[in-house]
Amino acid sequence: MRHHHLRMLLVVILLGLLFMLLSPTLAAKDFILAIRDNHDDKLSVPQDYTLGWKVVEMASQRMAVEITLVELPWAWAITQLKQSKVDAVFAAIATESRRKWAVFSPPLAITHTNLYSFANHARNHWQQIDKATALVGTIQGSVQHALLKSAGFERLYTTVDTGQLFGMLQGGRLDFIAYPRSQLAYHCSRLTAGKTTECLEATPIPELTTAMHLMGLRDNPDFLHFCQNLLKQVGQLNREGKIAELYRQQNVPDHYYQLWLASLVEFELTVQ
DSSP states (O other): OHHHHHHHHHHHHHHHHHHHHHOTTTSOOOEEEEEETTHHHHTTSOSHHHHHHHHHHHHHHHHTOOEEEEEEOHHHHHHHHHTTSSSEEEEEEOOHHHHTTEEEOSOOEEEOEEEEEOTTTOOSSGGGSOTTTOOEEEETTOHHHHHHHHTTOOOEEEESOHHHHHHHHHTTSOSEEEEEHHHHHHHHHHHTTTSOSOOSEEEEOGGGOEEEEEEEETTOHHHHHHHHHHHHHHHHHHHTTHHHHHHHHTTOOHHHHHHHHHHHHHHHHHHO
16 A cells, blocks of 8 residues: 555656646746847848857857747837847847836947948038938837937938838938948948948947847846846856957957947946
């Protein structure tokens, strides 16, 4: 009788373990990350997008986490994030308006935004552009659009398609497009069959030379836990010299590594 009870207890334990392994609610959940459309093509160009992504790759390999990637245009990625259909979006800029509902990972790279145009429209600074007449293309839901709108630009065209903006500028239907430099590099490389990543004149927007992050919802414990681990691994990679080596491999000037390092130190101080 005693052996019978032991066998029954063992069966119950085994069935419980099997249920836990097979149950979709209890099984380990993948971390779902939204990336930009044409992600792989963008990685072929050594710019901030590529640097940031390689940092995520190196750190996540040490974290032993399963990441499911979903390619989405930016505006759609934000919608999916707000509906909790993805855990995070890649290459986001932290702003005060976004901090009301989102949190951000450690900085992954320093991103640069300019207003791009043909030579006859370029200026030394974006505030020199005529806000009443200039036709400016922006990505829907982007920080570039928000900044230009708040600055008083009256003729803004928005779309989810970065390629459409590039084509409209080429066709003379826009005077400027507001792009991160990595986005322009991707389109210029395609246009010139890889000969150059700079095929337009840049009007700087210094206010948007800033860090890029992963962005997730404030109430998502999976994202908060992911960011804690990410910070540990990024810090360790940097102490090992892996991040500086990455910048050298990508032929990115040391100045940009120093900017990123300063932003990492600042981030670490805010979470202590």
